[in-house]
Amino acid sequence: MYDYLVIGAGLYGSVFAQQAKAAGKSVLVIDKRDHIAGNVYTEKVEGIDVHKYGAHIFHTNNQAVWDYVNRFVTFNRFTNSPVANYKGELYSLPFNMYTFNKMWGVVTPDEAAGKIAQQKAAAGITEPKNLEEQAISLVGTDIYEKLIKGYTQKQWGRPCTELPSFIIKRLPVRLTFDNNYFNALYQGIPVGGYTRLVEKLLEGIEVRLCVDYLEHKAELDALAEKIVYTGPIDAYFGYSLGALEYRSVRFETELLDIPNFQGNAAVNYTDAETPYTRIIEHKWFTFGKDEQGNNLPKTVISREYSSEWHPGDEPYYPVNDEKNSALYAKYKALAEQEENVIFGGRLGEYKYYDMDAVIAAALAAAKEIR
Numbered sequence: 001m002y003d004y005l006v007i008g009a010g011l012y013g014s015v016f017a018q019q020a021k022a023a024g025k026s027v028l029v030i031d032k033r034d035h036i037a038g039n040v041y042t043e044k045v046e047g048i049d050v051h052k053y054g055a056h057i058f059h060t061n062n063q064a065v066w067d068y069v070n071r072f073v074t075f076n077r078f079t080n081s082p083v084a085n086y087k088g089e090l091y092s093l094p095f096n097m098y099t100f101n102k103m104w105g106v107v108t109p110d111e112a113a114g115k116i117a118q119q120k121a122a123a124g125i126t127e128p129k130n131l132e133e134q135a136i137s138l139v140g141t142d143i144y145e146k147l148i149k150g151y152t153q154k155q156w157g158r159p160c161t162e163l164p165s166f167i168i169k170r171l172p173v174r175l176t177f178d179n180n181y182f183n184a185l186y187q188g189i190p191v192g193g194y195t196r197l198v199e200k201l202l203e204g205i206e207v208r209l210c211v212d213y214l215e216h217k218a219e220l221d222a223l224a225e226k227i228v229y230t231g232p233i234d235a236y237f238g239y240s241l242g243a244l245e246y247r248s249v250r251f252e253t254e255l256l257d258i259p260n261f262q263g264n265a266a267v268n269y270t271d272a273e274t275p276y277t278r279i280i281e282h283k284w285f286t287f288g289k290d291e292q293g294n295n296l297p298k299t300v301i302s303r304e305y306s307s308e309w310h311p312g313d314e315p316y317y318p319v320n321d322e323k324n325s326a327l328y329a330k331y332k333a334l335a336e337q338e339e340n341v342i343f344g345g346r347l348g349e350y351k352y353y354d355m356d357a358v359i360a361a362a363l364a365a366a367k368e369i370r
C-alpha cells in the first residue's frame with residue numbers, strides 16, 4: 001500500500017509527489033505515456049532541447065514558486081520576444097512601441113495612445129463583450145486585424161466574437177520599447193530542459209510508465225489511500241455528463257542541416273491563410289548553444305497546427321467558454337463528492353493554467369498532506 005497514488009507525471013503530479021515524499025509519505029506515480037514530464041517534456045535532438053508538446057517558457061511573479069523550482073534546476077535568462085509575421089510584414093510582440101511604430105509610423109507613446117483611442121472610438125466599443133471587442137479596445141482595429149484576428153481564430157477554431165475576452169488579456173500592451181512577452185519578475189528555461197526539472201522532482205519516487213489509470217482503475221485504486229488525479233476530469237467520470245471541449249495541437253517537427261532558420265524562438269503567423277499558427281525554433285531557447293556553451297550546428301523547427309480535439313487526441317487547451325465552463329462546474333460538483341481524490345492541473349481542473357500557477361496549486365494542495 002502507498003499513501004498516495006499520483007496519476008500523471010506532469011508538473012502538478014510531480015510537484016505533489018515531491019511534497020508528499022518530503023513529508024514522509026510513500027508515493028507511486030503512474031503515467032500512461034512512455035515518459036515523464038507531461039506536456040512540458042523536452043527531448044534532446046542533436047544537443048537541442050526540443051519541446052515535444054509545444055513551447056514552454058517559465059515565467060512567474062510568485063517568489064515561493066521561483067525559489068521552489070530553483071531548488072531543483074537552474075534557469076537560463078531566456079526572455080520571450082516573439083515576432084509576428086503577417087503576410088511577410090514583421091511586427092514585434094507583445095504590442096509595444098516597436099509594434100505601433102511599424103504599424104502606424106508613430107514615434108511617441110502619446111501618438112500611439114492617440115491612434116489606439118481613435119480606432120477604439122471609431123469602432124464604438126464602450127464595454128467589450130467578447131475577444132474581438134476586447135482586442136480592439138486594447139490596441140485598435142489595425143492591430144486586431146493583422147496580428148490578432150487570424151491567429152486567434154486559427155488557434156481556437158472559433159470567431160473572436162465567440163471567444164471570452166480574458167484570453168487576450170494574457171498579452172500585455174505597452175507604450176514602451178519593451179518586447180518582453182511576459183510581465184513577470186522571473187523568467188527562463190531550465191538548463192537541461194523541463195525533463196530534467198521533472199526528473200529531479202521525482203528523484204527517489206517510484207514511477208510506472210505506460211499505465212492507463214482509467215483502464216485499470218479498481219486495481220490501481222486498491223494500491224493507495226489517496227489519489228491525485230491530473231487527467232481530464234470528464235474522462236474520470238466516463239464522460240457521463242458529456243465531453244468537455246479542448247483544443248489540440250499537432251506539431252510538424254523537422255531537423256534542418258542549417259544553423260539558423262528564423263533567428264528567433266517563436267514566429268507567429270498571424271494571417272488566417274497560413275495553416276499553422278507559429279513556428280518554434282527550439283535552439284533559441286538556449287541561445288543556440290548546448291549546455292557546454294558550444295554553438296549548435298543544426299536546428300530543429302516545429303510548425304504548430306491547432307485543431308479541434310476528438311476523443312483519443314491529446315488535449316492541450318481547455319475551451320473556457322460559457323458552455324464548457326457550465327459543464328465543468330457540474331463535473332467539479334461530482335469531483336467534490338469523490339472522497340480521497342484530489343483533481344489537479346490543466347486537465348483535472350479544466351483551467352488554462354500557466355506552469356507557475358500549476359506549481360502553486362500543487363504546493364497548496366500538498367499543504368493538506370498529513
Ligand code: UDP
Pocket residue numbers: 084093147148149151152155167168170171268270
Ligand atoms: N494572440 C494573438 N496573436 C499573437 C499571439 C497571441 O492574437 O500573435 C492571442 C490569441 O488569442 C491567443 C492569446 O493571445 O490565444 C494567448 O496567446 P499566448 O501566446 O499567451 O498563448 P499560449 O502561449 O498559451 O499558446
